[in-house]
Amino acid sequence: MNDGADYAETHQVLVLNNLRSRVVIQAEGQIRTGFDVVVAAILGADEIGMSTAPLIAMGCTMMRKCHLNTCSVGIATQDPELRKKFAGKPEYVINYLFMLAEEVREHMANLGITRYQDLIGRTDLLKTSENINNPKAKFLNLELILKNALHMRPGVNITAGSKIQDFQLEKRLDNTLLEKSLPVLNGEKKWVDIDLVINNECRAFASTLSYYISR
Known part of the structure; x- marks a missing residue:
């Protein structure tokens, strides 16, 4: 899912129907920093999917012409001459992911959270920004998105994958x-x-x- 409201609502509906332990929710789309990862988890995401940020770490310049086979940095192309220009290394992506994980750890420490699993669904840790420059944004009501699903149905198991299913x-x-x-x-x-x-x-x-x- 690539929208905060999507996985927040999905998390809430699954909890209300006592199905949360059977489903793994993955968030993706515009997730680039540790803060993004933490917010996604708080809204209900168990896993994070990333593509753009690791691509940029590998050397992508976001020229938006991947489908034309003319990638000037040699990533999205099968042209042997263009592929010679590719200078990316696995270490670049590894380094980025290590820094991302470190930022996530710092945010969790500031929140007093020791396990990622303990972040999931903790919407009480989020609040709307008070410094809003866009006047239209002041009319947004995020109360439903930030509602804690466990307050709607207390005692439900929200640990994804903890319930063994027999699909027959x-x-x-x-x-x-x-x-x-x-x-x-x-x-x-x-x-x-x-x-x-x-x-x-x-x-x-x-x-x-x-x-x-x-x-």
Whole structure:
């Protein structure tokens, strides 16, 4: 998710339905500093996804023409002449991530938090800025975003992944589809007729078959 309101609302809804322990929420989009990471966690994010900032650390100059195969720093291109210009090293990204982690640690220390998990959903640690230059921003009401989900339904487990789930993958209709498709996959036949009843529980029907075909 790439918007603070998105993962704040998602966190709240999952807590209200006692499903938070089954879901991992990942925040991404414009996350570049340790402060951004801490705010995302406070709003309910378990994980952080980053792309732009590590790219810049690697040498990207944000020319916005990745799709044209003309990246002048040799990152988003397959042109051998342009790729010669790439001067990035893994150490640059590693160094950036170490500094990011250190900033996160400093913010957590200032808040009196020792574990990242203890940050998640702690919206009481956030408040709106009082120094607002944009007059329109003064009309924003962030009360619902900053509402603590555990106050809405106390006692719910919000540790993502702590509840073991049985997805009953052995009962998927994909298994039957794959079994009936084996003659084609093995090259014994060119086609087969398959008659199956598909209902709304078959959320990703045929995805496993696609995997076997591509493999």
